[in-house]
Amino acid sequence: MQIIRGKAELRQALSMLREGGGTVALVPTMGALHAGHIALVAEARQRADHVVASIFVNPTQFGANEDLGRYPRREASDARMLEEAGTAILWAPDVDTMYPNGPEITVKAGPAAAGLDGDARPGHFDGVATVVARLFDQVRPDIAVFGEKDYQQLLVVRQMVASLGLGIDIVGVPTQRDADGLALSSRNAYLSEDERRAARALPRSLGEAAQAIIAGTPVVEAIDRVREKLAAAGFDPIDYVELRDASTLEPMTTLDRPARLLAAAFLGRTRLIDNLPVEPAE
Numbered sequence: 629m630q631i632i633r634g635k636a637e638l639r640q641a642l643s644m645l646r647e648g649g650g651t652v653a654l655v656p657t658m659g660a661l662h663a664g665h666i667a668l669v670a671e672a673r674q675r676a677d678h679v680v681a682s683i684f685v686n687p688t689q690f691g692a693n694e695d696l697g698r699y700p701r702r703e704a705s706d707a708r709m710l711e712e713a714g715t716a717i718l719w720a721p722d723v724d725t726m727y728p729n730g731p732e733i734t735v736k737a738g739p740a741a742a743g744l745d746g747d748a749r750p751g752h753f754d755g756v757a758t759v760v761a762r763l764f765d766q767v768r769p770d771i772a773v774f775g776e777k778d779y780q781q782l783l784v785v786r787q788m789v790a791s792l793g794l795g796i797d798i799v800g801v802p803t804q805r806d807a808d809g810l811a812l813s814s815r816n817a818y819l820s821e822d823e824r825r826a827a828r829a830l831p832r833s834l835g836e837a838a839q840a841i842i843a844g845t846p847v848v849e850a851i852d853r854v855r856e857k858l859a860a861a862g863f864d865p866i867d868y869v870e871l872r873d874a875s876t877l878e879p880m881t882t883l884d885r886p887a888r889l890l891a892a893a894f895l896g897r898t899r900l901i902d903n904l905p906v907e908p909a910e
């Protein structure tokens with residue numbers, strides 16, 4: 629695996645990769661990799677001949693009071709994991725390489741960014757769209773692979789690619805979970821032992837609500853129960869618990885089509901997000 633930090637070297641390495649033919653998949657990450665990221669690389673390998681992974685902790689997607697400064701950085705072990713997983717190129721630019729003139733040209737995320745994290749983290753999805761557009765331009769992949777854990781992000785990227793006609797196939801990969809159900813996330817590293825135990829309430833309450841909604845419990849009632857269980861486990865504040873259309877993210881009050889139940893809440897200083905598919909019974 630080549631580790632590349634400059635745009636000229638990246639261009640050269642990509643043209644060598646493409647000389648022998650074959651397709652290229654991009655797996656964009658912010659590093660601090662876990663099994664969830666490795667599942668993205670595995671999916672990328674299934675679908676393309678060459679895998680390029682990127683590690684870039686993108687300042688433009690962090691709010692002023694968020695965790696940019698303390699976001700975990702461990703490139704050496706990330707590189708080992710990516711190499712073992714069969715990555716051909718690790719693209720690891722620094723901030724000046726990604727934003728040589730600062731972020732003077734930005735991308736405004738589309739309607740999929742409305743509500744949910746779009747409200748809770750103003751500007752976040754514009755930052756994501758801006759950096760992903762740059763990564764797509766730098767790597768020119770045939771496909772790009774994203775985790776469903778950041779479900780709204782996946783739809784924001786899909787919408788950007790469709791709107792701008794970028795011709796990149798955007799693939800979503802189901803969330804990887806620990807044995808107790810907690811979604812793998814680089815931010816889980818912030819949790820104390822007690823918080824880590826309490827965190828199970830997030831996937832558990834969402835799973836129970838998903839089952840209840842499928843069985844006919846009114847959506848509002850099921851969501852209220854999730855809020856109660858999260859509060860009882862110590863989550864505070866709860867940013868949102870909502871049922872949304874699985875492909876447009878429109879709010880839903882009855883389960884009449886495939887949906888997604890999404891939540892975001894804080895345990896101490898750590899903000900956790902999760903979501904589950906909710907499909908109407910046959």
Ligand code: PAF
Nearest residue numbers: 656657658686756759778
């Ligand atoms: O999901 C992430 O890790 C980031 O939001 C991404 C897509 C790499 C953009 O910085």
